[in-house]
Amino acid sequence: MAISPALLQELEEKRKTLYLAGGADKLAERKKKGLMSARERLDAFFDAGTFMEFGLHVQHDCQNFGLAGKPMPADGVITGVGYVEGRPVAAYAQDFTVGGGSLGSKHAQKICNLMEYAMKAGMPFVGVNDSGGARIQEGDEALSGYGKIFFRNVLASGVIPQITVIAGPCAGGAAYSPALTDFIIMTKKNAQMFICGPEVIKAATGQTVTMDEIGSAAAHAAISGNIHFVAEDEKHALQIATKLLSFLPSNNVMDPPHKPAATVTLDRDIEMNELVPEDAKAPLDVTKVISRLVDNGDFLEVQKDFAKNIVICFARIQGISVGIIANQPAHKAGTLDIDASDKAARFIRFCNVFNLPIVNLVDVPGFLPGVVQERGGIIRHGAKMLFAYASATVPKITVIMRKAYGGAYLAMCPVDMGADAVYAWPTAEIAVMGAEGAVKVLFKREITSAADPSAKEKELTAEYRKKFCAPYEAASRGFITDVIEPAQTRGIVAMMLRNTLSKRETRPPKKHGNIPL
């Protein structure tokens, strides 16, 4: 009494045929181009031998335009669940060798089913996109498929982390599913993402543009800000996804994978003191501060090439997984502008929804002045940071390193915007505006009526600077938890993180707030 060998053989043969995807020749052609197949991509992503496929035998039922009876193995998308560094993750990979990876109704249904499974089970969802677009033979069914995916992307947003890898074409409506996910990783070569390509742009507007200028990873990383990471190739893209997941919880009701040591080390780090320039005008490269603040100098910077005046990254501080938001004075003087506000605000909201404590490193001279900024809506964009910080209920720890001026100070999460602790270095300057500007407003009459107006102005400026270009005025009013030596920063932030982990803050019940967009 054993199972019939014929049945086992039938299963074996079906699998073999389906694993061949679009055919041995197409797979070989891909290999020649140096590209991985969809299956190889998932194998590279998951821990060896852990991938469990969902829906290998799914077939389309389209009868139109020569598709009737035409086999489409797995309907052009491989879906399933596996383990990444020991934690379950759901993933799909579109198969370009099967009908160009085109999306039909069954293809979409497989992705939707997987997403629903990931939401129920509470595991991250990763997609590898490589598709020519809608399967036009299926007409409206394909369009409906995209809609169903978008809808589920939105349902899953804030429930499970969603990551998209763009490793091939991703055009038109197809680009909106990635855009609805939390992070997009794009390969440098062989990947394009756009709504209207160069030909459509030329026909509609007469503008001449290359694909690289609008659709490449470089353009999206540095100019449009649509993507978060640039990868050398598909393997690297999946490594970035793995690294990213290492900081994140599997879902919104779990804690991030903290790895706290049994004891917190309070050792002073003298080299942190040495990073702070004596001259207040000399820029401080904030990535050097971050390197010394976090464990092993290891942090994963998000949107590295976009709005470089603010740095956002994931890291661990003595084992606690955190999101860091830091002004970068080495770029555009560390000012906040439209792009920097958008970049930071979305990151803060991501951290909040997935229970990651937030650490803010402040050195901000203000919002960037300029016609482009004002007319571009810096008011509503800057407001996003205020909104995001105030609505975040995760632990929020702010370190004011140097400048913290005016509205930009408020946009970097001081105590009034809900910070749980605010530390200031002795170099901190917390004021409503710079000394030169303030004195011109405050003492206009005294200066003009003085015997030597310029000497009077200098004297008053020095007086104002002495009062406000130091942390003690703000500290005396209770805006600062403590003034600390830079060398103490890592130890103190680590201790504060430990004791705010059980923080609970409740807000009035509502559907959702109305963040300025």
Add this chain to the structure above:
Amino acid sequence: MKKLRVTVEGKVYEVLVEMLDEGTAAPAPASSAPVTTASITAPVVARPAPKPAPAAAGVSGDVLCPMTGKLMSFDVQIGQTVAEGTQVATVEAMKMNTYVYASKAGKVLEFVAKPGDTVEEHAVLLRIG
């Protein structure tokens, strides 16, 4: 049609150039900023100057001002050979010094702005050839 005089190794040639895109191709729109694809870590070339600039604008030897401010100093000499990424100038803006770096390796040919001047974002500060 455009008539151009080209000198190659001392010999003068006159050539006729037909502009195929003439008519439709208005000045490059500011949105189509050139993007360097070679290396993502390399600074992306700044958007073209808003006003039609002299012929040489956009050549990567032009070192552009990163943000509107006051030019404090040139940190190199005319004729000095610099590597890509060498600090060549300092601009003060928003109570902070912003260092400007060489966009390519070469020799410092010309200072276009003057220390003490207010310089606009994307204005040419100096030329490297």
